[in-house]
Amino acid sequence: MVRPHCPRIVSGLPAKRYFKPIGVPRRELCEVVLSVDEYEAIRLADGEGLYHEQAAALMNISRPTFGRILQSARRKIAEALVNGKAIRIEGGVIEVADMRRFQCDRCGRSWEVPHGGGRPEECPYCHGLEIHRAHDLASTTRGRRRCGHGGGRRRCRE
Numbered sequence: 684m685v686r687p688h689c690p691r692i693v694s695g696l697p698a699k700r701y702f703k704p705i706g707v708p709r710r711e712l713c714e715v716v717l718s719v720d721e722y723e724a725i726r727l728a729d730g731e732g733l734y735h736e737q738a739a740a741l742m743n744i745s746r747p748t749f750g751r752i753l754q755s756a757r758r759k760i761a762e763a764l765v766n767g768k769a770i771r772i773e774g775g776v777i778e779v780a781d782m783r784r785f786q787c788d789r790c791g792r793s794w795e796v797p798h799g800g801g802r803p804e805e806c807p808y809c810h811g812l813e814i815h816r817a818h819d820l821a822s823t824t825r826g827r828r829r830c831g832h833g834g835g836r837r838r839c840r841e
């Protein structure tokens with residue numbers, strides 16, 4: 684089933700494109716290939732905890748389409764975990780968005796919005812209306828943010 688579609692907007696490419704079980708030579712591994720839009724769906728829905736509707740809007744696709752991409756992504760990741768396969772992230776009809784970061788004064792959380800999408804009206808997490816652009820954060824944390832949760836920052840550098 685092939686149908687043409689518009690590029691799906693993603694906020695960036697994954698920092699790591701390949702995951703494998705330890706102790707198994709790569710040539711002996713089966714792989715599942717996760718497209719970059721599937722990776723983005725996982726990141727937004729499960730990583731950031733956004734509602735499907737919000738995530739779909741960020742990717743410039745319909746909510747049902749987002750649901751299908753997310754389902755496919757979860758199935759592939761489950762297949763890799765359960766069957767000990769490697770995960771390669773590549774491909775997909777995508778467009779990398781130029782992102783602007785906003786921060787909520789009420790809950791303190793921040794999130795990114797593609798350029799040209801207009802200023803968000805409320806915080807996607809707490810629906811607070813006191814939001815502002817987070818200029819400095821966007822430029823200084825962009826590279827580190829992907830390294831995970833505190834500590835080990837140096838080891839994450841490539």
Ligand SMILES: [Zn+2]
Pocket residue numbers: 787788789790791792806807808809810811
């Ligand atoms: Zn908030």
